Amino acid sequence: MIREYPVGILFSATGSYGTVARSMRNGARLACKQINADVGLGIRLDPVEKDPGGDLNAYGPAVEKMISDGVKHVVGCYTSSSRKEVIPIFEKRDALLWYPTHYEGFESSANVIYTGAAPNHHMLPLVDYVTRHIGHRVFCIGSNYIWAWESNRVLREELVLRQGSVVGERYLAVGETDVDCIVQSIFEANPDVVFNSLIGESAYSFFRAFRAACKARGIDQAKRYPVASCNLSEPELDRIGPDAIDGHLSSSVYFASINTATNRRFVDSYRAAFPEEKAPSAEAEAAYAAMILLAQSLRDAGTDTLRAVKNCAANQCFSAPQGEITIDPDTFHTSLTPRIGLSRHDGQFDVVFDAGRPVAPDPYLINSTAIREAPPRRTALRIVS
Template identity: 60%
Template sequence: MVRTEIQIGILFSRTGPYGTIAHSQLNGAMLACSEINADPKGAVSLIPEIRDPGGRLENYASDVKSMLGKGIRHVCGCYTSSSRKEVIPLFEKHDALLWYPTHYEGFESATNVIYTGAAPNHHMSPLIDYLCGRFGQRAYCVGSNYIWGWESNRVMRDGLQRRGGTVLAERYMAVGDTDLDAIVDEILELRPDFVFNALIGVSSYTLFRTLRAACQARGIDQPREVPVASCNLSEPELEEIGADSADGQISSSVYFSSLQSSCNAAFVAAYHAAYPEGPRVSAEAEAAYIAIHLMALAIAEAGSDEADAVREAVAGRSFEAPQGCVTIDPLSFHASLTPRIAVSRKDFEFDILLDTGAPVEPDPYLVGSMTCAPRPARANVRIVK
């Protein structure tokens, strides 16, 4: 069989304030490229061109312009929503596709983007239900000062208000800011039922360490009395936080490396063999892995890397991913994913608490319910532990 070589772009800030998680995304994407290129039955070989914007927003557009200018039509990349928003007009102008493998705040459906990360109904809605049912309805919200933090806190606030709850305070920090003493002091003064954390990168890691230390100094059991919940906390970030503060933190996601399945076991083993120095597997690494595999399948079916043909080929396509079956919705081009909620351990892994047990259709605009109660073709949440 004659294989067609397709040059693609890989765009992740493996350096900078959120470099740990973006580096895991890069690893997930490159693992998928290796598997695709090693498959003797494969119709395409992917030739990746890797760019590292270093977490600087102005670098994303220049890197994308350079890649698209070379004739690349498919780029897997971006972690922050700001970077995604920055480059979407370029993909529209050049008739190319961005494969976006990151959980995000929703309220977008761009013609030139394929979304393989979690939409807000996959992580926000289940988390709001869980927190209100388990801890209470008084929240302290803190986030990084950009789209992800703003919109995530807005969804949390709206969800709480629908349940009769309230947000005691809503604070924002610049991306990369680690001066969180005032935030922690306010949390301990207000004593919310839970803290909702929408910080990213080093800001988030510092919050966990600073809050745990302050609680210990006051004799407070932080995980039990001041629980922190996030929609963007994964295994490599637990390692960055450190064993003294990593345990007992709540995460709402669609993938955890502790999932028990043969497919996930093979994925984790292959990832660790390829990248023994890390960072660890993450939900974002899995989303990038999914994106590249779906990209290759769609290009092969289309018989071309032309954007419209590939977009048509990926619509409705399924892939057996480490998290379970993933399908691209032909209307929104977001993925159907399996929501889960977990709590972290000192060994930088997670114990899964809740699992829908099956994929849930994407609802990026939250036009359905703000709860995770099922609509047609949706799965019921089951308690795992």
């Protein structure tokens, strides 16, 4: 007997951050196709897609329409602002959001399952790597919303534990591409490394402008002012362009260059399904995994009601392209394998650090230190007057 369930796919495949969100939609679509082709699974998913176009005000009505049409589970959202916009609707309407994006952490909702990386999967390994191999003086740039604000806060606190410092911090509105003032501020602060949490077109413009400004000054940008991100993926390298594509660090749990049979099959299937795309992103892999985990939970529950599916989602496992992942029953985040990549001219990443095992999620950074040995975490006291 095949049970059929409608599922939502909610990504802004158009708009200023459409490159990444489109890859996420692709990952979810690919999973649906494979699930529906697997007769033995006993599940058929009927995708209901909405594209808010990067307009924050469009997310709520899109979710309301999906739920009114019978959808109880939605794989979707890229930005943290869009996630926070729709969570109250999921809580009110007793539906479940499967959120497949690396994010800043410090959140818990009974109506969200988080299949993207938590801050102990990306922020802590990056801080550890940067302070060990590059330097302790960091300049932060970001898009002006919660992802960048919180990422920079965590970065600052972790740097302090390693005797480092933030020497500058600048923000741009989402989609803003005038980055000249930021570039000049970086030269004036003269940091060891630039931490980037810009998204979409803002990020692509910055990478191009910063590389060009360094070249005009006779500076090897990748060596003198390396840029490190927790949100840089293969499709975005393509958007940056060939003149500024290489030498950038990205802290993630997935890269398309991971050399395993499971990942090679995933990449081949992705490229066959979406020939216009050169490689899947980490977010595409997370959306793919979210849809698979949802299908497995629906199969085990025999219904799409929230309580039954969440009960079956707890401890759900999947041999994903990145490796083994498991849903933690306490936080409903996933155990993932931290990695750091260095971008190449061909639009791929060389993996320069691999934790070698899945790491339990710690969204509130209660138990975590960096993935490798690091100085003991101390409480950072701040005296104000």
